[in-house]
Amino acid sequence: MAALPATLVFFLYFALASGYTLLRDDDNEIVWPIEYHFKGEKLDFMTTQKETFEIWYNAELNRSRVDGNGGAQQMWFYGDTGFYYVRHPITTEKLVNEVQCIGRETGGDAQDFLPDTTDFTYTGLSTTLYDKVVDIWTETSEPRPKRTRETTLYVFKTDSGIDLPVQEVKKEYNYDIGQLTSHTVTNYFEFRDTVSEEELTVDNVDECVIKRRRDFHEEIKFFNPDLPVELDLAFDLYINHHNKFYEDDEHHMRKKIFEKNWRMIEEHNSKNLGYRLELNAFADKTEEELAYLSGTDFSTRGYPETMPFPHTLEEIDDLVEELPENFDLRLEGCVTAIKHQGECGSCWAFCTTAAVEGALARANGDRLLDLSEQSLVDCAWGFQNNGCQGGMMAGTMKYVTTYGISTEKDYGVYTASDGYCHMQNMTDIYKIRGFAQVTPRNPNALKVALFKYGPVTVGIRVSFAFMYYSSGVFYDTECEEMGGGHCVTAVGYGVRDGEEYWIIKNSWGEKWGEDGYILMSARNNNCLLLDYAHYPIV
Numbered sequence: 001m002a003a004l005p006a007t008l009v010f011f012l013y014f015a016l017a018s019g020y021t022l023l024r025d026d027d028n029e030i031v032w033p034i035e036y037h038f039k040g041e042k043l044d045f046m047t048t049q050k051e052t053f054e055i056w057y058n059a060e061l062n063r064s065r066v067d068g069n070g071g072a073q074q075m076w077f078y079g080d081t082g083f084y085y086v087r088h089p090i091t092t093e094k095l096v097n098e099v100q101c102i103g104r105e106t107g108g109d110a111q112d113f114l115p116d117t118t119d120f121t122y123t124g125l126s127t128t129l130y131d132k133v134v135d136i137w138t139e140t141s142e143p144r145p146k147r148t149r150e151t152t153l154y155v156f157k158t159d160s161g162i163d164l165p166v167q168e169v170k171k172e173y174n175y176d177i178g179q180l181t182s183h184t185v186t187n188y189f190e191f192r193d194t195v196s197e198e199e200l201t202v203d204n205v206d207e208c209v210i211k212r213r214r215d216f217h218e219e220i221k222f223f224n225p226d227l228p229v230e231l232d233l234a235f236d237l238y239i240n241h242h243n244k245f246y247e248d249d250e251h252h253m254r255k256k257i258f259e260k261n262w263r264m265i266e267e268h269n270s271k272n273l274g275y276r277l278e279l280n281a282f283a284d285k286t287e288e289e290l291a292y293l294s295g296t297d298f299s300t301r302g303y304p305e306t307m308p309f310p311h312t313l314e315e316i317d318d319l320v321e322e323l324p325e326n327f328d329l330r331l332e333g334c335v336t337a338i339k340h341q342g343e344c345g346s347c348w349a350f351c352t353t354a355a356v357e358g359a360l361a362r363a364n365g366d367r368l369l370d371l372s373e374q375s376l377v378d379c380a381w382g383f384q385n386n387g388c389q390g391g392m393m394a395g396t397m398k399y400v401t402t403y404g405i406s407t408e409k410d411y412g413v414y415t416a417s418d419g420y421c422h423m424q425n426m427t428d429i430y431k432i433r434g435f436a437q438v439t440p441r442n443p444n445a446l447k448v449a450l451f452k453y454g455p456v457t458v459g460i461r462v463s464f465a466f467m468y469y470s471s472g473v474f475y476d477t478e479c480e481e482m483g484g485g486h487c488v489t490a491v492g493y494g495v496r497d498g499e500e501y502w503i504i505k506n507s508w509g510e511k512w513g514e515d516g517y518i519l520m521s522a523r524n525n526n527c528l529l530l531d532y533a534h535y536p537i538v
Helices: 006-017 216-222 228-241 248-269 313-320 347-363 373-383 393-402 443-453 477-481 523-528
Strands: 035-044 049-058 063-068 073-078 083-090 098-105 121-129 132-141 147-157 163-174 179-192 275-277 434-437 456-461 469-474 485-496 499-505 517-521 533-537
Touching (some): 132 163, 347 373, 347 393, 347 533, 393 434, 393 456, 393 533, 443 456, 443 485, 456 477, 469 499, 485 517, 517 523
Antiparallel strands (some): 035 049, 063 073, 073 083, 121 132, 132 147, 275 469, 485 499
16 A cells, blocks of 8 residues: 555644544545535635525526625526526616526536546545534645645535535645635535426526627626636636637636636635736736736946946935826837737846937937847847747847847848847938846835936746736735746836835736736835846837
């Protein structure tokens, strides 16, 4: 017999010492009822939220139902006809708590709401919970690096051999910071083993509006990742919205990744931290797959030409007193449209072109040029850059100082891939005289640099929350623990509800964040934004 995992051995030792009963039935398995009614509650100990629910299921009828929020929202799953119905109240300027019913065609079976026990392991232990002797089952997974999710299921076995869920406990730990990041408990009460067809039938079903054309952003907020039928619907909406297609095996894998990311996004948004996340085009990818997005080296090693900031600390403090409270270079015509680096680790090229474009526009009477990122990807290899495999901020600035950069119109469109350099065929090449580093970890220095010299390239650490940012002022302490570096461009600053922020131009397309931008908090050098800031000198 294979050796038990160390964690399970410790759990068994602890359980025996704490008065748990050790059972000997190694062949135990969970057999849920095929017809049931439960009432229940889900408690979130991190947000202090409590959700109540009531569920019905009848496998023979192939129908099920769930009521949430005291019955305010009701959902029926007609596996026999392949339809799914939702009834909930709406309030508008003309209607107050008007109940509407919406139907969608799913083609699937009725939803079984009890936990999927496929990956659970029987611990061999039992304890007493809510006056019932329950068996203890566990599952451990790693939803993301340095995170472990532990699920414990307490199951009561009836005299007939059918199992009933009593409690499900989910905890997620971040071992990198030694912190519990998620803790929910779901309790099940009032089991009944008969469910009538009447309980599973929508009243006046003919009045329900059948929606066949669906909008992802409008409808995703009404879906619940805990319900497989809604997970399927949400994922179908997602891949249609983003024009994605997968073969059968990959489709299942991508849906699992999507579900994991969806749950973490929902968990974040429930905390109301001042900024929101969304299921963007990255939501079906793993962090490892998206590592190319953070491929920038912040070091200035090998580049003694980097000039120091031309203002002393005293001068900086004096100058900042003369600056406006809000400043946005986009309003001065110094910033080109948002671009998309695609599946190429070339953020270092995009942040550089954005800064050089702004500096040149200021120097030549606001004539804004659209410079070529592809020319940097193809040609700047001799400056510690590696095309789509990442690059160096200082090295890229040095390249533009030495060899210059052409416009996209002249060089050719961006291809998101490594290519042959043909700068030798360009006639119009734009150079800078040099580049300077903004005084590190000094927010006033960055304000002065933006106001006096134009857009500034900044190196940041990217977290999960940054990847899925949607709106608000972003502040996330976890980003400082991440290893990957990302280069973006600061184009202004401001204040919202008393919170100072930087206006940051990203290179992930207009559909990311606030039309391609993110407002990053100016507090505490968040994401190390103030450590590696440079601007071109023209």
